[in-house]
Amino acid sequence: MSTPRARAPRRGTEKRRDDILREVLAGNGDIARLAARFGISVSTVRRDLQQLAGDGHVHRTYGGAVAGGHTAERTLDEKESGSRAQKEAIARAAAGRVADGDVVLIDAGTTTGRLARALAARSGITVVTNSTIALRHLAEAHGVELVVLGGRVRRPNGAILGPEGEETLRRLTPDLVFLGADGLHPRDGLCCPSLEQAHAKELMAARGREVFVLADASKLGAGPFPYHARPAGPWTLVTDEGAEPETVREFAATGECEVMTA
Incomplete structure (x- = not known):
């Protein structure tokens, strides 16, 4: 039986x-x-x-x-299912910072993926990305010049990583860089599931004229993984209205971070 x-x-x-x-x-x-x-x-x-x-x-x-030091990564479907309204609001606010003629670098992630979708109807912009989600949204966007960073696809988060992409990054100076994160700490910066990804995020931040980190309130103060990336200069946190005021003050108090609430 x-x-x-x-x-x-x-x-x-x-x-x-x-x-x-x-x-x-x-x-x-x-x-x-x-x-x-x-x-x-x-x-x-x-x-x-x-x-x-x-x-x-x-x-x-x-x-x-x-949360353990070796917390298992959630799949993209699991990540997409949470904080949907907040991610949409953050993506819309980030899209509002993109002007015609801009060169935009979009990192892997579900919130950054929603930003890519919000830019699909635009024209006269260039998007550089290492995100399979962004690639899916922008592959048929005829008004967007799309540059895909080379490397291998890292699962489960769909990031394209490798020396090929890093070499391309060193030859670019994007107007705007939009980074995703699995967690975000005022002191340690962006929490990452691998050392390779932490290095890639820091390189992305170093190449941009303006740097934005897209993170809903549930990620603020969270550190599910042992690796971190910290922007070397000023950057802007784009979060949602659910962020605790004290947490927002902690980020602003660093002197490097401007907080933008969607």
């Missing part, structure tokens, strides 16, 4: 677990607080955390969960 297959979680359950994961990655992994935050029972939070731990996203602790 065959064993019944386990049911896939309902969409509402997946969404709730995505939200809980973002809270844990931001350092808010206490079970009682998560239950109050989402209006669910403590037993439901325990089950969700157990599933997230089984998937490799968090480590269970007494009374909650924490």
Whole structure:
């Protein structure tokens, strides 16, 4: 007799677990607080955390969960499912900074991918990218001159990385650079899943006349991975209205970061 297959979680359950994961990655992994935050029972939070731990996203602790130094990367589909309205608002605000004739460098990421989609109807601009998402949105955008940085495709985040792309970057001076991040800290900078990606982001930032980091509120203060990239000069954080005022002040207090709320 065959064993019944386990049911896939309902969409509402997946969404709730995505939200809980973002809270844990931001350092808010206490079970009682998560239950109050989402209006669910403590037993439901325990089950969700157990599933997230089984998937490799968090480590269970007494009374909650924490993000481990080797947190598993989420897939692009998992990332796309969270904070959709906030990402759209951030992408629109970033697109508003692009003027006709600009050369724009777009990093890999889901929010930066939405920026690429917002620019697809524009004309007279050049977009340089290492993002498979941006490539998908802009490949048929006839008004956009598209330059794709060379290298291998890194999964699961769809970043194109390698010495070929770095050589191209060293020959470019983009007007605007838009970076994505898995987490963002006022002191350490952009959290990255690999040392190679951290190096690529720093090189991108160094080449641009203006540098923007697109990060929704759930990423501020989060550090799910051990690698970081820090822009060498002034940069602008584009985030959403859900960002805590104290967190915004911490970024502004560095003296290098201007905060723009979408």
